[in-house]
Amino acid sequence: MKMEKKALALLSGGLDSTLAVKLMIEQGVEIRAVNFISPFCNCTPQKSGCKHQASKVAAEFGIEISVIPKGMDYMRIVESPPHGHGRGMNPCIDCRIYMLRKAKEMMASIGASFVITGEVIGQRPMSQRRQQIELIEKESGLAGLILRPLSAQHFPPTLPEQEGLVDREKLLAFSGRSRRPQIELAEDLGVKDYPCPAGGCLLTDPMIAQRLRDLFAHVPDYGLNDLQLLKIGRHFRLPSGFKVILGRNQEENEKLALLAVPGNTLLFPEDFRGPTAHVREAVADAAAAEIGSIIAGYCRDEHDVYRIRKKVYGGEETFFDLSEKLPPARLEASRLG
Numbered sequence: 001m002k003m004e005k006k007a008l009a010l011l012s013g014g015l016d017s018t019l020a021v022k023l024m025i026e027q028g029v030e031i032r033a034v035n036f037i038s039p040f041c042n043c044t045p046q047k048s049g050c051k052h053q054a055s056k057v058a059a060e061f062g063i064e065i066s067v068i069p070k071g072m073d074y075m076r077i078v079e080s081p082p083h084g085h086g087r088g089m090n091p092c093i094d095c096r097i098y099m100l101r102k103a104k105e106m107m108a109s110i111g112a113s114f115v116i117t118g119e120v121i122g123q124r125p126m127s128q129r130r131q132q133i134e135l136i137e138k139e140s141g142l143a144g145l146i147l148r149p150l151s152a153q154h155f156p157p158t159l160p161e162q163e164g165l166v167d168r169e170k171l172l173a174f175s176g177r178s179r180r181p182q183i184e185l186a187e188d189l190g191v192k193d194y195p196c197p198a199g200g201c202l203l204t205d206p207m208i209a210q211r212l213r214d215l216f217a218h219v220p221d222y223g224l225n226d227l228q229l230l231k232i233g234r235h236f237r238l239p240s241g242f243k244v245i246l247g248r249n250q251e252e253n254e255k256l257a258l259l260a261v262p263g264n265t266l267l268f269p270e271d272f273r274g275p276t277a278h279v280r281e282a283v284a285d286a287a288a289a290e291i292g293s294i295i296a297g298y299c300r301d302e303h304d305v306y307r308i309r310k311k312v313y314g315g316e317e318t319f320f321d322l323s324e325k326l327p328p329a330r331l332e333a334s335r336l337g
Helices: 015-026 050-061 072-079 092-110 130-140 180-189 206-218 224-229 250-258 285-297 328-334
Strands: 006-010 030-037 064-069 114-116 234-237 243-246 265-269 277-279 306-312 317-322
Touching (some): 006 092, 015 050, 015 180, 030 050, 030 092, 072 092, 092 130, 206 234, 265 285, 285 306, 285 328
Parallel strands (some): 030 064
Antiparallel strands (some): 234 243, 265 277, 306 317
């Protein structure tokens, strides 16, 4: 079957994938982009966010883009990746296989003949070494159909190159972790405003990894809401078994309240300055008093009585008073990350 000069590009919004798409557009390849988003992307809203940046790049280049969340099927891979984790909970090899298999499913529906990625050989230690790249390509079912414009000269010609859809002489031989060649190429191509040049994943963060392992161990029925909470506040697994999240500032206190769902318990300092506490379960009086003393422990001022408001999401709201507070130093053994 004759190949069409149309490709599906994995566009993260970072510099590498942006340059790869630009190079293909300049060769007259029709591009359709796909952006996979994850709760663990470290491109924060303050940095424009990967979803926003990918959509912005697509709009600037005049190409269509589909934004696909990595759902609970992806989280099962994070829990137990066939090819293992990196230093944290990052399943880099299986994550690439996951995205490329999803891309393969899309190709027929949009009429794409091959896939474009911004991969640079040797840039990432777990998923961009030659052996791992070959493994990923094979297990994704896209052998010979993944074109990497930035480092194509390090690989045998792909099928679109062999078919003459892409001029191999115009493809590059970038390698390694230096960003200088990409930055110089961006200047040459007029590519500007790339807030996440190297991308990244919070699954490599030791703190997030510890919290995620705790979640897998204690909450088998976790959902996307639980994953969002992993990124907020101070986390503690108390000897009583309760997981408590404390906001570190007003913004996080508000987020903890917004992310509460039926069955969760929120505890607030009523007449003093201190953090909001979020607990996934309903909390009985004894446990509420323990958590209240933790909230009071973060109050810098001394009070004779610390009044706590307890609210069960979707249920009742009550108040109780404490005369003692638990110093934060006493909690270090219970802290998750």
